[in-house]
Amino acid sequence: MAGQTANSPSACKTMLIPMLLLSIFHLMQCRHVTTSNSEHVPLTGLRIDLVHRDSLLSPFSPGNITSTERLKRAVARSQDRLEKLQMSVVVKTDKTVDGMKDMVSPVSAGNGEFLMKLAIGKPALSYSAILDTGSDLTWTQCKPCTDCYKQPTPIFDPSRSSTYSKVSCTSSMCQALPSFTCSGAKCEYLYTYGDYSSTQGILSYETFTLSSQSIPHVVFGCGQDNEGGGFNQGGGLVGFGRGPLSFISQLGPSVGNKFSYCLVSVNDSPSKSSPLFLGQTASLNAKTVSSTPIVLSSSQPTFYYLSLQGISVGGKLLRIPARTFDLQSDGSGGLIIDSGTTVTYLEQAGYDVVKKALMSYIKLPQTDGSSIGLDLCYSKSGSSTSNFPTITFHFKGADYYLNKENYIFVDSTGIICLAMLPSSGMSIFGNFQQQNYHILYDNGRNMLSFVPTVCDTI
Numbered sequence: 260m261a262g263q264t265a266n267s268p269s270a271c272k273t274m275l276i277p278m279l280l281l282s283i284f285h286l287m288q289c290r291h292v293t294t295s296n297s298e299h300v301p302l303t304g305l306r307i308d309l310v311h312r313d314s315l316l317s318p319f320s321p322g323n324i325t326s327t328e329r330l331k332r333a334v335a336r337s338q339d340r341l342e343k344l345q346m347s348v349v350v351k352t353d354k355t356v357d358g359m360k361d362m363v364s365p366v367s368a369g370n371g372e373f374l375m376k377l378a379i380g381k382p383a384l385s386y387s388a389i390l391d392t393g394s395d396l397t398w399t400q401c402k403p404c405t406d407c408y409k410q411p412t413p414i415f416d417p418s419r420s421s422t423y424s425k426v427s428c429t430s431s432m433c434q435a436l437p438s439f440t441c442s443g444a445k446c447e448y449l450y451t452y453g454d455y456s457s458t459q460g461i462l463s464y465e466t467f468t469l470s471s472q473s474i475p476h477v478v479f480g481c482g483q484d485n486e487g488g489g490f491n492q493g494g495g496l497v498g499f500g501r502g503p504l505s506f507i508s509q510l511g512p513s514v515g516n517k518f519s520y521c522l523v524s525v526n527d528s529p530s531k532s533s534p535l536f537l538g539q540t541a542s543l544n545a546k547t548v549s550s551t552p553i554v555l556s557s558s559q560p561t562f563y564y565l566s567l568q569g570i571s572v573g574g575k576l577l578r579i580p581a582r583t584f585d586l587q588s589d590g591s592g593g594l595i596i597d598s599g600t601t602v603t604y605l606e607q608a609g610y611d612v613v614k615k616a617l618m619s620y621i622k623l624p625q626t627d628g629s630s631i632g633l634d635l636c637y638s639k640s641g642s643s644t645s646n647f648p649t650i651t652f653h654f655k656g657a658d659y660y661l662n663k664e665n666y667i668f669v670d671s672t673g674i675i676c677l678a679m680l681p682s683s684g685m686s687i688f689g690n691f692q693q694q695n696y697h698i699l700y701d702n703g704r705n706m707l708s709f710v711p712t713v714c715d716t717i
Contacts, residue, residue, distance in 0.1 A: 302472055302474070302510070302513050302514055302537065302538040303472065303538060303539060304536070304537075304538045304539035304540030304541075305469055305470050305472060305514075305536065305537040305538050305540060306470065306534055306535070306536055306540055307375050307376070307377075307469060307470055307534070307535045307536075307537070308375070308376070308532035308533070308534065308535070309373040309374070309375055309390060309520060309522075309532060309533040309534070309535050310373065310374045310375075310387075310532050310533075311372060311373055311374075311529070311533075312371075312372055312373065312374060312389075313329050313332060313333070313529070314529050314530065314531075314532070315529050315530045316530055316532060317374060317387075318374075318387055318411045318412075319374075319411075319493075323529075325670075325671045326525070326670060326671050327631065327670040327671050327672065327674075329525075329529070330525075330601075330631060330668055330670065331630070331631050331632060333372065333601040333602075334601060334602060334631060334632035334633060335632060336372070336601070337600045337601045337602050337604075337680075337689065338632065338680075340371075340393070340597075340599055340600050341600065341604055341682060341685075341687060343452055344393060344562075344595070344597075344600075344685060344687065345682075345683075345684045345685055371389040371390055371391045371392075371393075371496075371598065371599030372598065372599050372600075372601060372690060373389070373390045373533065373598060373599070374387045374388065374389060374390065374493050375387070375388060375390050375497060375535060377467055377468065377469050377497065378467065378468040378469075379399060379415055379420075379465055379466070379467055379468075379479075380415060380417070380419070380420030380422060380423060380465055380466060381420055381421050381422040381466055382419075382420075383466075383468045384412070384413060384415055384420075385412065386399065386410070386412040386415075386493075386494035386495070387411075387412070387493050387494060388493045388494055388495045388496055388497045389493040389495070389496045389497065389599075390497055390499060390535070390598065390599075391496050391497065391498055391499060391500070391598075391599055392499045392500060392563060392596075392597055392598045392599060392700075393500060393561065393562065393595075393597055393599055394450075394452075394496060394498045394500050394505075394561060395498040395500040395501075395502035395503075395504040395505040395508070395561050396436075396448070396450050396458075396479075396480050396496070396498050396504050396505075397477070397478075397479045397480065397495070397496060397497050397498045397504075397505070397506045398450070398458050398460070398479055398480030398481070398482045398495045398496055399415050399479065399480075399481070399482065399494050399495030400414045400415065400482050400483075400485055400494055400495060401414065401415050401416070401417055401460060401461075401481035401482055401483055402414055402415065402416040402417070402418075402483075403483065404483055404484075405483050405484040406483075406484045406485065406486055407482075407483070407484075407485055408485060410493070410494045412494055414494075415481070415494075417463065417465075417481060420465065420466075422464075422465060422466040422475065423463060423464070423465050424463065424464045424465075425444075425445045425446070425461055425462070425463050425464070426445070426446045426461075426462040426463055426464060426478060427444055427445075427446065428441035428442075428444060428445060428446045430446065430462075431503075432446075432462065432478045432503070432504060433446035433448075433462055435502065435503045435504050436448050436450070436462065436504065437450070438450075438451075439462070445461055445462075446461070446462040447459075447460070447461055447462070448460065448461075448462050448480055450480060456486055457484075457485070457486055458480055458482040458484070458485045458495075459482065459483065459484040459485070460480055460481045460482040460483040460484065460485075461480075461481045461483070462478065462479075462480060462481075463478070463479060463480070463481045464476050464477065464478060464479075465477060465479055467479075469537070474510065474513075477506070477509055478504065478509060480495075482495065499518065499598075500561035500562065500563075501553075501560055501561055501562070501563065501702060502560050502561045505561070507537075507700075507702065508702070510537070513538070514537045514538040514541065515538060515539070515541065515703065516701065516702045516703030517541045517699060517700060517701040517702060517703060518535065518536060518537050518541050518699075518700055519535075519536045519541040519542070519543070519697060519698060519699040519700065520533060520534065520535045520536065520598065520697075520698060521533060521534055521695075521696070521697040521698070521712055521714035521717055522598075522690055522693050522694045522695070522696075522714060523694065523695070523714045523715045524664065524694045524695055524714070524715075525668070525691065525694060526664070527715055531715055533714060534714070534717060541699060542699070543697055543699050543708055543709075543710045545697075545710040545712075547710070548708050548709070548710050549656075549657035549658065549659070549708065549709055549710065550656060550657055550706050550707065550708040550709075551565055551566065551654035551655050551656050551657040551706070551707055551708075552565075552566065552655055552656070552705055552706060552707075553565065553700070553702075553705045553706060553707050554566055554586055554593070555705065556586060556590060556593070558589065558590030559590045562595045562597075563595055563596050563597070563700065563707065564586055564593045564594065564595050565594055565595070565596055565654050565655075565688065565707060566584075566594075566654060566655035567584040567594045567652060567653070567654055567686070567688075568584075568653045568654065568655055569653040570609065570612075570613055570650065570651065570652055570653065571650070571651040571653065572613065572616040572617060572620070572648050572649075572650055572651075573616070573620060573648030573649065574648075574649070574651075575616075576653075577612045577613065577616055578612065579608065579609045579612045579613075580608050580609075583606050583608050583609045584605075584606060584609060584686055591684055591685065592606070592684065592685060592686075593685060593686070594685070594686035594687065594688060595685065595686075595687055595688070596687075596688040596693075596698075596707065597687050597688065597689065597690070598690050598693070599690070600687045600689045600690065601678070601689050601690055601691050602633070602678045602679055602680055602689045602691055603666075603678065603679045603680075603686075603687060603688055603689040603691065603692050604679070604680050604681070604682035604685075604686055604687040604689070605679060605680075605681060605682065605686050606681075606682060606683065606685075606686050607681040607682065607683055609686070610679065610680070610681035610682075611681070613650070613679065614634070614635055614677070617635065617648070617650075617677065618635070620645075620646050620647070620648045621637060621645050621646070621647065622645045622646070623637035623638065623639060623645045623675070624637060624638050625637055625638075626638040626674055628674065628676045631670070631674075631676060633668070633676040633677065633678070633680065634676075634677065634679075634680055634681070635676065635677040635679075636674055636675065636676040636677070637674070637675050637676075638673065638674060639669070639673050639674070639675050647662075647663040647667060649661065649662055650665075650666055652688070657709075659692075659696075659709065660711075661692055664694075664695070665691070665692050665694060665695070666678055666679065666691070666692065668691070678691040678692070694714070695711065695712060695713060695714050696709050696710065696711055696712060696714075697709065697710050697712040697714070697717070
């Protein structure tokens with residue numbers, strides 16, 4: 260029998276089969292690479308408007324309420340959020356459970372003060388969601404609903420989207436959940452917040468659209484059972500915490516591992532929005548920028564902890580007990596910066612010293628501020644004047660200056676109050692103190708940078 264030549268049909272078939280197998284293998288590898296969030300093409304600069312939940316621009320606006328009522332509502336929400344955050348340092352459970360409804364998972368903040376617009380799926384469905392720097396999981400309400408609250412936009416129906424898929428139970432993203440269970444190959448989650456409100460559903464992949472730019476294969480919670488208060492001001496949450504599930508962590512290198520925002524003054528018109536920047540636009544264009552390290556916590560990896568080393572009032576360093584604001588090895592203590600808490604909370608030992616120092620400067624008659632929910636208040640009657648000193652927060656490597664507008668609230672009746680309160684177990688640097696500062700979170704370098712800015716001009 261004559262030998263087969265290289266050009267014979269049999270030889271071609273023999274060579275073609277392994278080539279096809281090799282090609283399929285490479286295609287499978289390419290598919291794996293394109294689904295990795297770290298491989299996203301860099302996004303051009305994104306600017307997204309943040310709308311305060313009580314703003315006239317908010318779909319959940321309470322109407323044209325007074326500045327006093329606006330603050331009263333914000334302080335009540337801040338207290339609720341503080342309690343949720345405090346609980347997160349004491350709740351400990353297993354990561355995998357069989358009866359998810361009967362357990363309490365590690366909690367996150369679960370509410371916030373600012374809404375952002377985004378769209379999900381293809382075709383894209385627009386909705387407003389809560390921006391939350393105190394939690395990781397991004398989620399929205401999904402059909403079919405077991406228990407969904409009312410929202411002003413249609414609830415997302417994954418069966419109508421061509422880009423929707425479910426996350427496998429063996430995925431590292433499923434394993435990153437605080438609690439999950441496996442139903443077949445799909446990953447079912449329960450994400451519980453400090454007041455025992457929760458979202459439960461299927462961990463999924465979908466395309467999200469921000470400012471007309473599409474971001475494929477984002478992991479999110481398709482929530483079919485969403486219970487409790489604090490959610491009904493948005494169609495879900497966008498987690499901007501530091502954990503692997505968070506929206507900003509998933510975007511990673513495509514936005515330079517950083518984001519920034521600049522919150523407008525509470526004295527500005529309630530119809531003004533605050534800018535959030537992602538990608539190339541998340542930079543501080545100033546000659547002098549202050550930076551302090553973001554402190555990592557193995558027990559609370561979601562939160563943005565800062566090292567607060569001292570506080571000065573009127574240029575005088577206060578005698579606050581050493582280690583008052585230190586983060587402890589068990590996850591308690593420490594100070595976090597948070598966009599979703601309005602007032603600043605200081606550990607009681609530190610707050611008492613700050614309060615005493617301010618009382619020595621402010622020469623006005625004191626009044627009861629309990630109706631607003633604040634502690635140190637004065638009556639600004641007649642022609643009374645007073646000196647309001649600068650408060651300086653001495654973070655590691657950077658000083659953050661608070662002028663009167665960043666720590667004194669003036670209500671519509673002439674009462675002025677300190678926008679700070681005492682706490683126990685953790686301290687929070689609130690958004691009242693952040694107004695008119697451009698603040699950059701650089702998760703790649705683990706640095707937080709800031710510069711004073713008139714936020715409604717950028």
